[in-house]
Amino acid sequence: RGLCVAAGPPNTRQLREAEEAAPVFQYAGKAARRKDRVFVWGFSFSGALGVPSFVKPDAGWKKPRRIQATPYRLETEEKISSAACGYGFTLLASNTRDITKVWGMGLNKDSQLGFQRSRRDQTKGYEYVLEPSPIPLPLEKPQQTRVLQVSCGRAHSLVLTDSEGVFTMGNNSYGQCGRKVVEDEIYSGSHLIHQLKEFDSRVVQVVCGQDHSLFRTKKGTVYACGWGADGQTGLGHYNITSVPTKLHGDIAGVNIIQVSSYGDCCLAVSDEGDVFGWGNSEYLQLASVTETTQVNVPRHLPFKIGKVKEAACGGTGNIVLTEEGNVFVWGYGILGKGPNLIETAVPEMIPPSLFGWSDFSPDIRVAHVRCGLSQFAALTNRGELFVWGKNLRGCLGTGRMEDQYFPWRVTVPGEVVDVACGVDHMVSMVRSF
Amino acid sequence: LNAAPERAPRERVRFLPTPAPGGGGAVELVPARVPVLADHPLVRGPRFRKLKIGAGHRLDVKASGVFVLGIGHGNKLLTDLYNCHLTKVYTVGGLFGKATDDFSDTGNLIEKTTFDHITREKLERILAVIQGTNQKALLMYSNIDMKTQEAYELAVKGLIRPMGKSPPIITAVRCLQFALPEFQLEIHCLHETQQYLRKMVHEIGLELKSSAVCTQVRRIRDGVFTVDDALLRTQWNLQSIQEAIQNCQLKVETELEKTL
Numbered sequence: 001r002g003l004c005v006a007a008g009p010p011n012t013r014q015l016r017e018a019e020e021a022a023p024v025f026q027y028a029g030k031a032a033r034r035k036d037r038v039f040v041w042g043f044s045f046s047g048a049l050g051v052p053s054f055v056k057p058d059a060g061w062k063k064p065r066r067i068q069a070t071p072y073r074l075e076t077e078e079k080i081s082s083a084a085c086g087y088g089f090t091l092l093a094s095n096t097r098d099i100t101k102v103w104g105m106g107l108n109k110d111s112q113l114g115f116q117r118s119r120r121d122q123t124k125g126y127e128y129v130l131e132p133s134p135i136p137l138p139l140e141k142p143q144q145t146r147v148l149q150v151s152c153g154r155a156h157s158l159v160l161t162d163s164e165g166v167f168t169m170g171n172n173s174y175g176q177c178g179r180k181v182v183e184d185e186i187y188s189g190s191h192l193i194h195q196l197k198e199f200d201s202r203v204v205q206v207v208c209g210q211d212h213s214l215f216r217t218k219k220g221t222v223y224a225c226g227w228g229a230d231g232q233t234g235l236g237h238y239n240i241t242s243v244p245t246k247l248h249g250d251i252a253g254v255n256i257i258q259v260s261s262y263g264d265c266c267l268a269v270s271d272e273g274d275v276f277g278w279g280n281s282e283y284l285q286l287a288s289v290t291e292t293t294q295v296n297v298p299r300h301l302p303f304k305i306g307k308v309k310e311a312a313c314g315g316t317g318n319i320v321l322t323e324e325g326n327v328f329v330w331g332y333g334i335l336g337k338g339p340n341l342i343e344t345a346v347p348e349m350i351p352p353s354l355f356g357w358s359d360f361s362p363d364i365r366v367a368h369v370r371c372g373l374s375q376f377a378a379l380t381n382r383g384e385l386f387v388w389g390k391n392l393r394g395c396l397g398t399g400r401m402e403d404q405y406f407p408w409r410v411t412v413p414g415e416v417v418d419v420a421c422g423v424d425h426m427v428s429m430v431r432s433f
Numbered sequence: 434l435n436a437a438p439e440r441a442p443r444e445r446v447r448f449l450p451t452p453a454p455g456g457g458g459a460v461e462l463v464p465a466r467v468p469v470l471a472d473h474p475l476v477r478g479p480r481f482r483k484l485k486i487g488a489g490h491r492l493d494v495k496a497s498g499v500f501v502l503g504i505g506h507g508n509k510l511l512t513d514l515y516n517c518h519l520t521k522v523y524t525v526g527g528l529f530g531k532a533t534d535d536f537s538d539t540g541n542l543i544e545k546t547t548f549d550h551i552t553r554e555k556l557e558r559i560l561a562v563i564q565g566t567n568q569k570a571l572l573m574y575s576n577i578d579m580k581t582q583e584a585y586e587l588a589v590k591g592l593i594r595p596m597g598k599s600p601p602i603i604t605a606v607r608c609l610q611f612a613l614p615e616f617q618l619e620i621h622c623l624h625e626t627q628q629y630l631r632k633m634v635h636e637i638g639l640e641l642k643s644s645a646v647c648t649q650v651r652r653i654r655d656g657v658f659t660v661d662d663a664l665l666r667t668q669w670n671l672q673s674i675q676e677a678i679q680n681c682q683l684k685v686e687t688e689l690e691k692t693l
Contacts, residue, residue, distance in 0.1 A: 024530075024545045028642035032550055338585030351589045356568070358591060360605045360621075382561045406585045408572075409565050415558065433558060433640065 035432045036079045038092065039071035039412055042425025043393035046088040048106035049425060050074050052130040067394035069401070071412050071428065076103070076132060080429055085372070085422025086152025086208070089113060092132055092427070093150045093159065101147040102159055103132035110155040110187040112170035125189040135159075137167055138193055152422075153208030155187075160206045165197035166215065174211045175242030176226030196244060199223060209261035209279075215244055220255030222247045222268060222298075230264040231296030232279035238296060249297035251276050262371055262421075263315035268298065273307030275320060276300050283316040283332035287345035303328075303347050312371035314389075319376050320347065325365030327355075333374055336388045339405045354407045355380055372421030378407060383415030385428065393424040487511050490521065490655060495537060496627040498523070498652030499663050504678075510685060517692040518594055519656035520604055520621045526649035527634040529614040529641075536631035538646045548643040553611045559640045560606045560618070563633075567603040574599040594623070601625035603633070615648070657684045 010018070044054040045066055051074065052058070054065040078094040089106025091113070104113030109127050114135040116126040137159060139145050149160040156170030156177055168177035169192070175181050179194045196215075205216040212226025212233055223244040224233040231238060234247045251268060254276070258269040264280035277286045278298040289299045306322040317331030328347035329335040335342075336350050355378065357364045368379040375389030375396060386407035387396045394401060397410045414430035470476060487508040489501030503511040529548035533540030574595040577584045587593045595602065605621040620630060631647035638645025653660050662681055664673055 019542050019545075022542060022545050024547060026547045028550050029547075030550055032642070338582045339580055340582045353589055353591055356565070358605075360607065361564075383558070384561070384565050402580065405580060406588055409569050411566055411569065433555065433562075 036417075037414060037430045037432055038074045038076050038080050038083070039414075039428045039430055040074050040090075040425065041068045041071050041397040042395040042422070044068050044425075046106050047128045047130040048085070048088055048090045048422065050090065050092075050105040050130070050132045055128075055130050067401075069394040069397070070399045071397055071410065074132070074427075082147070082149045083418070083420045083427045083429060084150045084152040084157070084208075085420045085425060085427055086112065086157060087154045087210075087373075087423050089129075089152060089157075090420075090422070090425070090427055091135075091150040091152055091157055091159075093147045095146055095148075097143055097146060099142050100134035101145075102135045102137065102150060104135050104157070105129045105132050108188075110171040111190040111192075112152070112155055112157045114169055114193060115189065115191045127188065135169075137161075138195070139164055148204075149206060151206045151208040151213075153213065154210045156208065156211075156213070158206040158208055158213055160203060162202075165195055165199075166203055166206055167193050167195055168213070169193045171211075172242075174227035174240045176208075176211050176213050178213065178225050178242070178244050180242050181240070199244065200246075205259060207259050207261050207266075209266060210263050212261075213244070214259050214261055214266060216256055216259045216268075220257070220271070222251060222256055222259055228296065229294075230280040231294040232261065232264045232266055234266065234278040234296060234298050236297050238294070247278075247298055249276075249278070250300040251298045258310060260311050260313045260371070262313055262373060265313050265318065267311040267313050267318060267320075269308050269311045269320075273309070273323065274300060275303060275308050275311055277318075284343055284345040285313075285316075285318050285331045305347055305349070310369055312369045312376075314371035314376065315373040317371070317374075317376070317389075319369045319371055319378075321366055321369045321378075325367075326350075326352065327366050327369060327378060329376065334389050334403055334405055336376060336406055350407065355386055356382070356384060356409075368418070370419050370421050372426065373423045375421055375426075377419050377421050377426070379416055379419060383417070383431075385410045385412060385416040385419060387426075395422070395424045395426055397426060489514065491626065492652060493627045495539070496650040496652065498650075499655045499658050499660060500652075501655050501658055507678075510689070513689050514656055514685070516596075517656065517688065518596055518623060519688070519692075520623055520654075521625070521652060521656070522654035523620045523622065523627075523630060524609065524617060524649070524651045524653055525620055525630055525634060525647060526615065526617045527637070527645045528648050529616070529638060529643055529645050531646045532635065532638065532644035533646050536628070536635040536647055538648050540646075544644055546643045548614055548641075551613065551641050551643060553608065555641055556608055556611060556616065556637070559637055560608060562640075563603060563637075564606055570600070570602050571595065571604065574602065599624050601629045617649075657681070657688050 040049040053062055078096055080092045081095040082093045084091050092103045108129050113129055116129050116133055118124050118126050145161045145164050147161050151158045159167040171187050177194050178196045199217050201218040203215050204218050207214040209232055215223040223246055225241045225244045227240050228238050233241050235245055255271045256268045257271045260267050265285045266279045268276045276298045278295045281295055282293045286295050305328050308320050309323050310321040312319050316333045317335055319329045327350045330344050330347045332343040365381050366378045367381045370377040378386045387410055388404045388407045391403050396404055398408050412430055414432045417429045417431055419428040485505055487503040492500045532544040533542055572593055575593045601624050603622045607619045609619050610617040627650045630650055634645050634647040
């Protein structure tokens with residue numbers, strides 16, 4: 001009768017007041033930090049991805065996932081600063097001063113992940129490690145030493161620390177662990193982790209080839225040990241070496257700033273931007289200087305592509321990155337310039353427009369290049385990851401099972417900081433937005 | 434339009450009887466050009482009573498900008514232009530801190546959030562990711578077999594484009610202005626709707642751990658037609674329309690030849 005008035009549609013003043021009175025939610029405050037995450041993808045049945053439910057499902061509805069085709073987040077306890085993928089196993093290392101600094105997962109038939117005590121039988125070790133498990137290193141000062149870098153080969157792995165030298169574990173049938181070869185040694189379930197300290201200066205980079213190891217010291221010298229039948233030790237002979245020995249040849253006296261290897265060919269970059277190579281050349285990797293298929297002494301590769309900043313070696317193809325941000329590939333296989341380019345002895349440039357460069361965004365540059373056995377990966381300065389090559393068991397992470405003939409973006413929810421490529425899986429360190 | 438000088442009436446040859454020179458009686462047939470009576474303006478009436486006008490890509494009520502129309506025979510060119518699949522450029526203005534149900538600032542408020550942690554670098558990072566995923570979609574929906582050499586060459590030149598139906602794809606995004614809480618983006622896109630662009634603004638807000646609404650959508654380029662060619666409300670008269678049609682004819686023809 002005049003006491004109750006119908007509400008009616010809210011007029012503008014009521015709307016404005018309701019808006020101002022609404023509560024404000026805060027999702028990210030001033031101290032919100034970007035988190036560091038690890039993403040893995042590829043073949044999972046070896047355990048190399050570190051997700052046990054892919055191999056042994058823990059819930060009834062889960063099915064075993066043989067291949068993880070797109071990036072999958074891996075939960076880690078610490079921030080991972082360095083990762084390396086071997087042939088069916090992975091090592092993750094963190095920069096902390098805590099007691100556990102290195103975790104490993106995947107194949108452990110040659111104790112390349114150290115001794116993982118089995119819970120069922122305390123005397124034996126696990127042959128397949130499905131979850132990132134800590135690797136006990138025999139450190140003298142475990143709460144002060146930091147692990148700088150890890151590297152994995154076919155059946156051995158190297159861990160580089162800042163003050164206690166290099167630790168090697170795994171298969172030593174060719175002396176790749178840096179210790180004397182013992183006849184009929186059983187590597188499975190072995191507790192032995194060898195420590196290498198005798199170099200001319202501190203070791204700053206360790207690289208594993210398939211069955212050999214390379215060490216780069218602060219002074220710019222390179223040491224090698226392991227299998228040498230393809231000349232990949234670069235010591236002038238084709239025998240195995242069980243003690244790290246200094247390399248000479250064209251790199252004697254040159255300050256080397258980066259070494260790289262994954263298969264049987266090795267590349268080194270000097271501080272002046274020159275590239276040196278040695279090892280297997282069956283796939284025209286070193287055909288620009290020699291016709292022989294095995295080169296056992298480091299040779300300078302006279303490429304006129306500009307000052308080289310970074311190089312990466314794969315099984316059959318090589319890739320370098322120059323100071324201007326251009327990417328050059330050569331060798332054999334899917335090199336990244338379409339299906340017609342299968343092999344070349346001279347480096348060919350991949351057009352920057354394939355990495356997202358255009359008139360709209362002219363400041364995109366490739367910042368790092370990495371190589372797996374038959375895949376290549378490139379990281380741009382915007383944090384995008386491009387992959388190409390043979391898509392062996394889904395290792396490219398594109399979501400498709402076909403080979404990729406030119407650089408293709410991998411969708412990762414974050415900015416990719418580093419990536420490690422293996423034979424059939426890849427690990428990337430990513431910062432969230 | 435009807436007042437403009439018309440086509441001359443058709444003429445035809447008729448044999449007219451005229452009295453023969455000389456003595457009367459015999460009638461001769463002499464050919465002469467005579468205008469056809471059916472073409473006389475008083476008989477036929479005004480030339481244009483209705484005009485067929487077709488519209489190019491849709492522009493909804495809350496947006497503004499270039500809107501392409503085709504008149505009469507120009508409608509056929511409209512379908513050809515649609516099949517060219519050229520990109521459109523929009524300037525989109527957004528506001529951080531609010532989330533509404535229809536993603537624009539005139540909708541019902543759902544939530545308010547803080548936004549002082551947002552910086553220009555974070556926004557540009559998100560835009561780079563959006564560009565990256567849309568680049569992938571561009572390659573996937575273009576239905577070209579990735580394993581061929583021509584796919585590689587087109588990808589190098591950047592000419593891969595979906596030539597059929599596809600979901601909205603953004604080819605390029607750029608941040609033009611950034612002044613908290615407002616920001617302005619320039620978006621180049623294909624097969625989109627304005628509501629999709631507003632949803633994109635909302636999703637950018639969510640990615641930045643806040644919320645955003647879209648305040649302005651303005652199309653500045655539709656294929657070959659830019660804001661400079663467009664006619665303002667005050668210019669909607671016959672003279673300027675005819676001039677505009679003539680200016681654009683050449684551009685449209687070259688574009689069609691290039692693509693088809």
